[in-house]
Amino acid sequence: MAYVHVEQAVKSFPREDGTDMLVLDGVSFDTKENGNTCLLGPSGCGKSTLLNAISGLERLDQGRVEVVSNHSGFAALSAQLGYVFQDPRLLNWKRVEENLVFALKGMQVPQLQWEERIHKYLGLVGLLEFRKQYPLYLSGGMRQRVGLARALVIEPDILLMDEPFSKLDQLTARKLREDTLEICARLKQSALLVTHDVEEAAYMGDRIVIFSARPAHIVEVVENPFPPLARDLDDVRFIQFKKQLLQTVLNLVKEIEEVSP
Amino acid sequence: MAEQEKVSAVRGKAGSGAAVRSRAKANPWREIVWDVGLRIASIFTLLFVWWFLSLVFPPTLIPKPWETFVEVFNIVTTGAFFAEMGSTLRRVLVGFVFAMVVSIPLGILMGTLRSFESFFEPPVILGLTMPGLVWAVLMIMFFGLTETSAYAAVAVTIFPMLAISIWQGTKSIDKDLIDMSKAFHASPWSKVVDVILPQLISHILAAIRYGLGLAWKVVVVVEMFGFSNGVGYQVVRGFNVFSMKVVLAWTITFLVVMIIIEFGMIGWLERVVTRWRPRVEAWRR
Numbered sequence: 001m002a003y004v005h006v007e008q009a010v011k012s013f014p015r016e017d018g019t020d021m022l023v024l025d026g027v028s029f030d031t032k033e034n035g036n037t038c039l040l041g042p043s044g045c046g047k048s049t050l051l052n053a054i055s056g057l058e059r060l061d062q063g064r065v066e067v068v069s070n071h072s073g074f075a076a077l078s079a080q081l082g083y084v085f086q087d088p089r090l091l092n093w094k095r096v097e098e099n100l101v102f103a104l105k106g107m108q109v110p111q112l113q114w115e116e117r118i119h120k121y122l123g124l125v126g127l128l129e130f131r132k133q134y135p136l137y138l139s140g141g142m143r144q145r146v147g148l149a150r151a152l153v154i155e156p157d158i159l160l161m162d163e164p165f166s167k168l169d170q171l172t173a174r175k176l177r178e179d180t181l182e183i184c185a186r187l188k189q190s191a192l193l194v195t196h197d198v199e200e201a202a203y204m205g206d207r208i209v210i211f212s213a214r215p216a217h218i219v220e221v222v223e224n225p226f227p228p229l230a231r232d233l234d235d236v237r238f239i240q241f242k243k244q245l246l247q248t249v250l251n252l253v254k255e256i257e258e259v260s261p
Numbered sequence: 262m263a264e265q266e267k268v269s270a271v272r273g274k275a276g277s278g279a280a281v282r283s284r285a286k287a288n289p290w291r292e293i294v295w296d297v298g299l300r301i302a303s304i305f306t307l308l309f310v311w312w313f314l315s316l317v318f319p320p321t322l323i324p325k326p327w328e329t330f331v332e333v334f335n336i337v338t339t340g341a342f343f344a345e346m347g348s349t350l351r352r353v354l355v356g357f358v359f360a361m362v363v364s365i366p367l368g369i370l371m372g373t374l375r376s377f378e379s380f381f382e383p384p385v386i387l388g389l390t391m392p393g394l395v396w397a398v399l400m401i402m403f404f405g406l407t408e409t410s411a412y413a414a415v416a417v418t419i420f421p422m423l424a425i426s427i428w429q430g431t432k433s434i435d436k437d438l439i440d441m442s443k444a445f446h447a448s449p450w451s452k453v454v455d456v457i458l459p460q461l462i463s464h465i466l467a468a469i470r471y472g473l474g475l476a477w478k479v480v481v482v483v484e485m486f487g488f489s490n491g492v493g494y495q496v497v498r499g500f501n502v503f504s505m506k507v508v509l510a511w512t513i514t515f516l517v518v519m520i521i522i523e524f525g526m527i528g529w530l531e532r533v534v535t536r537w538r539p540r541v542e543a544w545r546r
Contacts (some may be wrong), residue, residue: 028317055444082442089437093459093537102455106447250380 002157002194003033004054007204011049018039023049025215026063029200031158031207035228035238036184036191037189038201040249042212047194054192056083069157080107082151082157084161088143090135095213096121096146097131107154121149124183141172152189159184159191165200177203185228202242203231210245212252220248324506332510342514347514348491349484352408353476363416364423366467370456371424371429381424388421393479401486411483418479419472423465430464431457464535470514470527477519482495 009027012020024045031037038199039047050057054065067081090099100118109117122128125145135143144164164180167174181204184191195201201208208222224231225241232238281482290499308326315323336342370377371385395412404410442452484493492515 057440057443081444083441085437085441087437089441091438091455091459094455102442102447102451103445105451106442106445108446136537136539148446 001033002067002190004037004158005066005068006030006050006054006063007065008063009050009053009060009065011046011058011060022215024063025217026062027216029209029218029221030054030191031192031209034183034188034190035206036193037206037207037209037211038205039192039194040198040201040205040245041196041216042213042249042252043196045211045214046216047196047211051160051162051192055083064137067158077081080154080156080248082154082156082159083219084135084147084151084159084164086142086163087167088135088147090143090146090150091159092135095132095134096127099135099146099149101148103154109154112237117153117155121153123181124140124152124186125149139172141168141176144168144176148176148183152176152183152187153195157190159189161191163195163210166195166197181228181231184223196244199233199242202238202245208245210248210252219252221252222248321503321505324509329509329513330505332506333514336510337514342511343513344493345490345495346515346518348488349417349477349480349493350482352411352480352491353415353473356412356480357418357419357469357472357476359412360420360423364420365427368424368427369431369461371428371432385421385428388417389425390436391418393418393475394482397479397482401483406486406488411480411488414479415476415481419476422472422475423468426464426468427461430461434460445470466527466531466534470523473523473527481515 007028009021009024011024012022015021027050029045039050041047049058050065053060054067081233083087091102094102097118100121104114104117118131119128123129125148127142127145127149130138130142135146138146144167148164151161165176168176176242180191183189189200193200193204195204202224206224206228207226210219210222211217222245226238292330310324312326315325317323320328323489349402366379367381371381372378393414396418400410400414404413431453438456438460439452442456447455480491481493484491485497488494496508499505499511
């Protein structure tokens, strides 16, 4: 079990004219230890930047980000993080199973475990029969599933996902969301998902952390009253919950429009 | 009734589509026969033109095709061809290896570090614009009539295009994939072998193809200058005794070997290396 502790995260990027663009302005929150957390906010508000800081791809200017896990001893030194990107980012010249091996190699998983894990996680995403196929022969949705399997195969403490369904068509995205939710529930996998889609946040997040626009701070942290497998997109009460969420986010947008001339 | 008509109209369209597809499927041989037939016809046309010209011109200028092919048969069966071709091939390969050993690291460095790029760009571009034949002359003058001048001429001629290919290839590497490999903690070795090199391979292969074509020409010219073996030497020998037949015989056999290497080996290598990419043949007629 693990969670991410973010404390007063501050990050700026240099602009072309030499000034700095403040993206994260003292962001603090904790993710849910035994469940999925969604970072919800308008595009460009720094959610992806924060995710990169958590995964180590970026450095914060101030504040800290810590992955807290209850491993002990040596294992506690490096919590394992799995990353699912917006686009599949597969090595197209390697077969599906070889892409998973790439991740297993990098995270130094003992070779004896590889076959078992590949079999299990490709099976979970429903791509076991395509294990020897090359990615470009698969559809976009299938490739994204391979990306998911790759992140899961290293059995991470936390699964990081950066708008993983935004490049898919509506139907494929919907199916993949359902499957991801189910897989995470079955594996008891904690996930941290970045999204700008309110419905996606309501559907996938046990805890929803709402970001303001840039420079970002946390507006509100909402706990999802519906348990993960009981979120029915057609349920009146769920729709009500979605509407409240949407209202909060819309108010943010209005605030921006009122503030900026 | 209108409903049914609409349905059958749609099915009709789909039906004819299916018929077209099955027609093509039923006759894949037709396409292959047509394709190969055209190629053979092209060669026969050339041979015919040659034969016709040999009737018009004296045999010292345009030898008869049949006699030339007899000569080809001779030089191949006596083993003379393989010996000479072997020398020429050796010179090309050694020069190639030298060029690659230098150009690959340099190309990668030029693609990754600004300073290397700025410093090495002028000489590389200069090298590119130098005619290969001029390099051949320079190397012979410098190294004399030794094997080294052959190796050097080839190496120097193809080095610029190999370096440029790899340099540009390195610059166009997908940064997203590098980020992904960082996210999964790939070792530096894994990053190079699994992520970077495969992206460079297609650039390298293209450069090799182009370079090979040029290398042959350069070696033959070097050999013409005064070596005592190699295909170039044989061509000059034919020239010296004014035997068009000999010149053409050697040229033809040389061409055949070159074609086998270009389309056979390199084409095969390319197919293997791009196995993972679906072929986009659908739009060609």
